Amino acid sequence: MKILVLNPNTSEAVTQRIAETAKKAAYPDTEIVVTGIPYGPESLESFYDEAIATPYILQSVKNANEAGYDAVINAAFCDPGIEALKEISDIPVFGLEECSFSAALLFGNKFAILTEQKHKEAVKSREVRKHGLESRFAGVKALNMGVVEIANNPLKVKEAGIKAARELIENGAEVIILGCSSMAGYSEDLEKELKVPIIDPVATTVKMAEAFTALGLRHAKIGLYSKPKIQKMK
Amino acid sequence: MKILVLNPNTSEAVTQRIAETAKKAAYPDTEIVVTGIPYGPESLESFYDEAIATPYILQSVKNANEAGYDAVINAAFCDPGIEALKEISDIPVFGLEECSFSAALLFGNKFAILTEQKHKEAVKSREVRKHGLESRFAGVKALNMGVVEIANNPLKVKEAGIKAARELIENGAEVIILGCSSMAGYSEDLEKELKVPIIDPVATTVKMAEAFTALGLRHAKIGLYSKPKIQKMK
Amino acid sequence: MKILVLNPNTSEAVTQRIAETAKKAAYPDTEIVVTGIPYGPESLESFYDEAIATPYILQSVKNANEAGYDAVINAAFCDPGIEALKEISDIPVFGLEECSFSAALLFGNKFAILTEQKHKEAVKSREVRKHGLESRFAGVKALNMGVVEIANNPLKVKEAGIKAARELIENGAEVIILGCSSMAGYSEDLEKELKVPIIDPVATTVKMAEAFTALGLRHAKIGLYSKPKIQKMK
């Protein structure tokens, strides 16, 4: 099985970090190829960034279909362009957010999300509504830290993450999703302290992609993700 | 007041049709400028098409901000890139779908949508969920006609539209939204026959944009639509 | 266009205040007539007050239909008797609450309401449920002030309003609705401080009524608002 793990931005450092997690999570005989996109933002932190990156992500997924991959993982938590990717892909495409949500449902009554900045709380809350999962959602809390700070200050992340997660748990969360790729690598620390399942999106999605691809499951092509017809461009 | 009505595709015929409807709907002293995007698909009929068009829509909205417009209408029913547009815009941006939904709530218990093709039923149903309005939604029915056919065969559209709308009304709909710009111009015919309010998205959004812009209302910039920071591109 | 803005109580001071806001909000060529009801409570602060006032509101709306008005605005935030008014009216009737809700949906992920007294929080929460909008609702907070106090103590209103709104924003609100006519006039102050859109119900409803009436949209008469048949009275 050959899976493309696509980092939908242009940061090589992030591509590298995703590669480590993905390869560590994968079965030995899964061929994991990790790449970024050829052009686009270094980091996707807004709908704007996602919109700018999506044409390049689409091209990468088209290429993966032609290059004989069995599945693609779109490796940013915001699931940029996920519906369009599923439309144009015959092979299954998995998003970190959607897979994290599906996994979280199995391990507790309600899940919650840690995010970076305050304004992302609204974004995540809207994502949960889009997926129809508000009944299982215990909330989202920001660490109020920037991406760079998260990458460089593990002690502060741990402290802020534990504080935020404790409030979410008090509020009914039983499963915590690390809702930002910059938090990768913190799951063990948090799990040890908090004693609840912590979902690391990259690792979780790799395992789910392997599982569903082995089963031959792929997205329906009759409704939400119907194959687009080719439009005339000008 | 100066409003840019942006047709987010490259079909000049569609731009022309939108211009007629928009100008007819607007108050005499509203300056309505209607343009298409400089490059992109001739028609947006999939998430893929939307993703390809969105970078150009974004650029047009940026330009409108700089050119002194008071508001922008993103004139396709699928609201392509609407969140990103609101993020990067200081002037209000209005989508046809979101405005049609808000209007429909006022005129009956439940609304329904007419769409073109069967697979769009899932897309519209998901949009309604994303907006949190499932409780007010009586369903969506496709005419099972292509865009060109809809434009060229008014008799068939009327017949198919009335049949589909009657089923939706039987199912609880009291307001019908013409969920595709190719249906513009059919609202009077349908209203005469069906005796229920028919929402024409372009006309409705023009009037709402005038109203809210006159009030000085614009989208919040603290959560879902926070201003994006500038990312390094590669 | 001729719009009756009906203050559904008997306070001339309130009628006067509504008239100022409504006329300021309207287009110059909209004829705005503002009146109170001929008999009834001076203020509507309970379902009981609304029930006592509604027969007189109904009569005023009947008169407006006969007097050639194009639309009626029922100018109390509690939308007293709104369903009955729509039933008996051929011209469109707009409620402040329903219009404020529809507007708020367009400007942020979730909206919230400021109200006067603690017990009104339950009332507003129930209204939101009745409208099927719980998914977009971030809560309601009372200023814990009476109507007279609100009218006479702007500094305290501003202070209490900002405090309450901040809590609602912390809780996910991006749009704040001034849920009581006694708060009219405070929107600018609050917007300056809070940097989020503040919905002033009277002004907002006037603009929406103009817009929808110009479009010829009116409520469906086939379901929720069907024309009542005349009953024998005893």
Place this chain on the structure above:
Amino acid sequence: MKILVLNPNTSEAVTQRIAETAKKAAYPDTEIVVTGIPYGPESLESFYDEAIATPYILQSVKNANEAGYDAVINAAFCDPGIEALKEISDIPVFGLEECSFSAALLFGNKFAILTEQKHKEAVKSREVRKHGLESRFAGVKALNMGVVEIANNPLKVKEAGIKAARELIENGAEVIILGCSSMAGYSEDLEKELKVPIIDPVATTVKMAEAFTALGLRHAKIGLYSKPKIQKMK
């Protein structure tokens, strides 16, 4: 225990029919007094009719509080003025609709409602949403018969009722509520044919009123039903 069963219209025939059902349902030592309202419509078939009747219902409930009753039943399925009645009453007030809904939840997964005319389907669907019970609701079907016809043509009612109920059952209903007082007396016939619990609102509400009144339960006076303060009238 002394319960006022208030027929909130002026039809003596209906008052008589309610009296029979209520007295048959009550325990022997419950004193059941059945009256109509002194002035108002002969039948409540619209929000308009309810609005006209409500001031008289309110007066009757006030009188019942002073006359030493232990509880009041507001005996029309539309629960006219129910919130206002609860506000001004210290003794418990029970509505047929709300009690029927609460009872129905106990006897099957989902309930459904039979109503008279097609347009009432929207009204009932909205009531269910107001009560927050959409998840337990399998739908509503009209007999498409008028009140007089229902009273005079039992064979047609039975036939139409069974047909409508079968469709609702096919759709997931396990409990059928007779959603109109004119259907009283048909529950046994329908139950025999359909083999599902049929809720007769008058009888059911009488028994529930007895039960809750005996327990000393009454509605909260701190939120939705807070005691109104006395307003100045003009």
Place this chain on the structure above:
Amino acid sequence: MKILVLNPNTSEAVTQRIAETAKKAAYPDTEIVVTGIPYGPESLESFYDEAIATPYILQSVKNANEAGYDAVINAAFCDPGIEALKEISDIPVFGLEECSFSAALLFGNKFAILTEQKHKEAVKSREVRKHGLESRFAGVKALNMGVVEIANNPLKVKEAGIKAARELIENGAEVIILGCSSMAGYSEDLEKELKVPIIDPVATTVKMAEAFTALGLRHAKIGLYSKPKIQKMK
């Protein structure tokens, strides 16, 4: 009328306490028989305990059907095995939780639950979702006390109960359900202090069981509670 009030555990002290409350609540001519189950846990404090007890509860309900009872009350708040009990019973079976929920809907906008230990908050929240009542739910708070402590330390219960209930009321609760049989007997104290309706599940269910049984209402046997066919055992 003869009702079996079944304490679904083996604690004779609890059976005794239930008997007192049930007999006090019942009408004089209702024959109330209270028993425990012959074998099983002394207390049901987990899904595990419920699963172990349920086969014995089932046997008791079967016996009650044969012994000529008119109804059974399954007298633990967790409603252990309630679906299975309804399946195998021709006579109506009433659960404390489901009856408390149905009652609570009638007395305020939203209800809340007091429970024993923190982890039960998730359990109760899930129960509310299972019943489709999240829209009417204001939350659940634990006293953070064990069953024995609750039984032996009334002062602490009262203090903790009032504190927890006040937070729930602040959060929108208007009706408080004593969500654990060990709290029986505290309703008067709490009601006096909090001025909101307090639902005592045993007393409430006894009255509702009397009421519905007198009406001849019983659960539908066509869907959720269909009679099971006899399986071969090994």
Place this chain on the structure above:
Amino acid sequence: MKILVLNPNTSEAVTQRIAETAKKAAYPDTEIVVTGIPYGPESLESFYDEAIATPYILQSVKNANEAGYDAVINAAFCDPGIEALKEISDIPVFGLEECSFSAALLFGNKFAILTEQKHKEAVKSREVRKHGLESRFAGVKALNMGVVEIANNPLKVKEAGIKAARELIENGAEVIILGCSSMAGYSEDLEKELKVPIIDPVATTVKMAEAFTALGLRHAKIGLYSKPKIQKMK
């Protein structure tokens, strides 16, 4: 990795069929052990059957914890006793229904379920509500066939399954779950005909159990599935 696939009934034929599917689905180095329960019904077709079987399932899961298994699959679609199993188990326990639901969310807008008999439609609909997934649910249809007939008459199953699935697809389903173990083995036939993803619960759950167990994910022990304390038995 060593997984116990527990058939929670006593039919050796079913155990055998599950074993085939499970072993075919598993990775070569996953040790799959398939057993039935030592005593209980031959088939679980009601809540009653589940209640009778659950104590034996619990014992089997306890044994699996002691015997060094890494995970348990509770291999009946009704997820019998799943909450209790998770409470008493330190190793992860996976249910077919919950895993099928989580998987289905990833492959289309809405999923639907095929079941055996009409009355199971209510049961499945209630399960979906319990899991908070009604927004993603397009319905359930019965084949109206018994378990034995399903096992012995593949042609009729295929015909009935395709007919039922087509209705569900017309109604918005994009993913079909085979909601009964007796339907195992039909997924390929249906997928070929219907062109939508078909979820085979046993195979899907095996792959998901492997994936999540490899990740070290297990259910939270702080809320819904908290470890039960040991009760005194009598």
